[in-house]
Amino acid sequence: MIVLQNTVISDDIREQFFVCNLEKCKGACCVEGDLGAPLEEDELAILEQSYDKIKPYMTGAGQHAVEEQGLYITDFEGDYSTPTIGNRECAYAIYDENKTLKCAIEQAYLDGVIDWKKPISCHLYPIRITKYDGFEALNYDRWGICSAACSFGENLGVRVYQFLKEPLIRKYGEGWYQELTNLIVEEEKEQA
Structure with a gap:
């Protein structure tokens, strides 16, 4: 999980692929x-x-x-x-x-x-937010109706947090999103 400011972000948001595929769903x-x-x-x-x-x-x-x-x-x-x-x-x-x-x-x-x-x-x-005292938990909502979006995202190489860049910035701000991206890039470098 990633802890960023007043949010706790599940690993799935960083790791899973997703791009809405309205043609299919x-x-x-x-x-x-x-x-x-x-x-x-x-x-x-x-x-x-x-x-x-x-x-x-x-x-x-x-x-x-x-x-x-x-x-x-x-x-x-x-x-x-x-x-x-x-x-x-x-x-x-x-x-x-x-x-x-x-x-x-x-x-x-x-x-x-x-x-x-x-x-x-x-x-x-597919991110759902649960509010707690002092922080918000961001979780990836897995749902069978979105299986085409998962496949489409994987084909395009787009992860959940990348697909949802605009709404994440809308909700938490540009600085928050940039910090999230930096944390993910740093973690990937460490794992390489």
């Missing part, structure tokens, strides 16, 4: 699982401020789910997540012409309508 992470996308507390206000601009991008079923459940839900542990449509896909998920699930929030961002790309939990996937 069709955005299954937007529909599989027990809940919608995890939301951080500071994202709730952003979602509230942005919803009117995101809503036109959503499906009718997604809009209906939000009307019934709210912009976000609180789970049994007191954590926040996006509502779902019939306990399946995220209410903010949309299908493209190839029946691939994408994100209405991200599409609004790409169109320049809002300046929030999407929930950080989605942007960081």
